[in-house]
Amino acid sequence: MVTKQFKGLPEDADLRRADSLAREIFSDVANKWAFLIIEALGERTLRFSELRNEVEGISHKMLTQNLRMLERYGLIDRHVHPTVPPRVEYTLTEPGRALRATVDGMCGWTHQYLGHIEAARRRFDD
Amino acid sequence: MVTKQFKGLPEDADLRRADSLAREIFSDVANKWAFLIIEALGERTLRFSELRNEVEGISHKMLTQNLRMLERYGLIDRHVHPTVPPRVEYTLTEPGRALRATVDGMCGWTHQYLGHIEAARRRFDD
DNA sequence: CAGAATCCATTTTGATACTG
DNA sequence: CAGTATCAAAATGGATTCTG
Numbered sequence: 001m002v003t004k005q006f007k008g009l010p011e012d013a014d015l016r017r018a019d020s021l022a023r024e025i026f027s028d029v030a031n032k033w034a035f036l037i038i039e040a041l042g043e044r045t046l047r048f049s050e051l052r053n054e055v056e057g058i059s060h061k062m063l064t065q066n067l068r069m070l071e072r073y074g075l076i077d078r079h080v081h082p083t084v085p086p087r088v089e090y091t092l093t094e095p096g097r098a099l100r101a102t103v104d105g106m107c108g109w110t111h112q113y114l115g116h117i118e119a120a121r122r123r124f125d126d
Numbered sequence: 127m128v129t130k131q132f133k134g135l136p137e138d139a140d141l142r143r144a145d146s147l148a149r150e151i152f153s154d155v156a157n158k159w160a161f162l163i164i165e166a167l168g169e170r171t172l173r174f175s176e177l178r179n180e181v182e183g184i185s186h187k188m189l190t191q192n193l194r195m196l197e198r199y200g201l202i203d204r205h206v207h208p209t210v211p212p213r214v215e216y217t218l219t220e221p222g223r224a225l226r227a228t229v230d231g232m233c234g235w236t237h238q239y240l241g242h243i244e245a246a247r248r249r250f251d252d
Numbered sequence: 253c254a255g256a257a258t259c260c261a262t263t264t265t266g267a268t269a270c271t272g
Numbered sequence: 273c274a275g276t277a278t279c280a281a282a283a284t285g286g287a288t289t290c291t292g
Contacts, residue, residue, distance in 0.1 A: 018240060022236045032153040035156050059266055064274085074246025119200070173253085253292105256289105257290080258287105259287090272275090
């Protein structure tokens, strides 16, 4: 067994690090733009400008920023065609597609409970 | 058939409204604090102060704000005990529990792909 | 204890201009 | 076309104070 344990250093230091990493990923990815981008990509490959159109309301800057983040975590592949003008295509990776199941679930949930939610909101707002 | 259609007003005005509402809900709920609160509640009922401890790193203000939002959409129930000092308990409603499946899915995903993601990030950061 | 309200620093965001 | 940089405006978040 390979151990990273040193005297006095409990080996669940690894677990704590993993937890804080998990939390970091969770916090970064659980935001509306990331979700909407993942949803938009679905099974397709899309260019930057296509994504800009698909994800309604996203600004140039937010799109770039979130694409970088998703690429950094390996949720999307970025493929640059060496042409002029440049053509850059984005595709979900395996982890990205796996997360899509979650995002799809939330989309379904939203539509399923739309009535409930709208009613609740009206009640709350008096 | 009951229709809301008037002359000149296409009946998919309803659909558009529903879509924009769905989008609003989606955007509000797809944020890390809401997710973490839902995850913390799980099957349990928790008090404000308990939630504050469970959801690591959340501030008093963020907790109140997100609890209001979730209550407004009917994802949680807020029960005030008429005691002094006050005791306020929060519980997931049916729609809230349904959404928990999504949140759980994301938690599972995070842990499942932790290795993938960490490696991808290291690669990206050169 | 729960939470509303205020103030203030920080962050986020959008618009715009610039580059390969 | 895709992306970076910049700057002002807007939103967010935290600390603190005050209330029932």
